[in-house]
Each structure stands twice: as C-alpha cells, then as structure tokens.
Amino acid sequence: MPDYTFYDNVYDVVRLIPKGRVTSYGAIAAYLGSKQSSRIVGYAMMACGTANPPVPAHRVVNRQGLLTGKFHFGGDTMEQMLANEGITVIDNQVQNFKALYWDPAIELSL
Template identity: 55%
Template structure:
C-alpha cells in the first residue's frame, strides 16, 4: 500500500509532466493547484526525489520569483541549459521575463 506522500508525489509529477516546453511554474503554484496543505516545500521535496525519472521535467519548476532554486540538484548548469534549450533565457540563475514564461496550472488546467 502506497503512503499518502507517495500518492502526493505522483500527483505532483502528473502536473509537472503537463508543463509545456518553454514554460515554467513554481512550487507554490503546483501546491495551490493540488490543494495540498503541505505546500510548496512538499513540491520541492518531490522535485528533489525525481531526478532519476526522465519523464518528469523538474527543470521547469522554479521558485515564485523565477529563481532556479533547485539547480544544485541537477549538477553544474544542467537546469539552466535545459531551460535555454527550450527558449527560456536565464541570467544569474533567474528567468528573464518570468511572467511571460509562467504557466499556472490553476488557470491552464480547467
């Protein structure tokens, strides 16, 4: 029997898989969409746990200010390189034109 945390992680991964190429979202936006009381921190833990899952584009999840706060979990500049390969410009570990690239699951997934 799976724990509730495992089920929540699966729900988080399902949302992350829906983030379109060239778009990003925040830990908090995912938590809000899922209505999880654990909040953004739980989404962060899920992102940290999925680096061996190639079908979960964790590089598209950033903090509420567009900062690549999880970049150290990717090693080197992998997170930035993946975003830039999708057309998202990053400078000093922060997404340029964050609002233009922001994908809000609460409004996009109706």
C-alpha cells in the same frame, strides 16, 4: 503498484508543463489543493529522479522565477535545459518569467 501519493500527483502536474514554459512550486501545491505544501513539491522534485518517466523538474522554479534547485541537477544543467527550450536564464533568474509563467490552476482549469 501505484500507491499514489502527493509526489505522484506533483509529477503528473509537472509533466503537463508545456515546453518553453515554467511554473512555481507554490502554484503546483495550490493546484493540488495545499498551497502551503510548496515545500513538499520541492521535496518531490528532489526525488523526481526516481519517477518514471522522469519529470521536467527544470521547468519548476520558485515564486520569484529563481532556479533554486539548479544545484541538484548538477551545475548549470538546469539552465542549459531551459535555454534549450528557448527560456533565457540569467544569474539563476528566468527572464520574462511573468510571460513564461504557466499556472496549472488556470491553464488546466480552462
């Protein structure tokens, strides 16, 4: 029963994130039309474990490229997953974040 909510919309966008790229909560929220709902995006990520198929929440970071929710993954799982995609993470900070940044409002708008 597809009772589509903000969560489902967020999951859909996150799943569209290309491998080896990252985006921010605010960018997703802005793409959905409510950049002020950035918190809701993060909230959705927390519940992403209930989504099917699971969303690559490890590709979603905060505005600074900092892995704020890496603890929710369980230890450094988030870093390992990002590293597996070729993304370098140091001290919870995505290196070259600006270049790896993937903005749905732009990439999906093309």
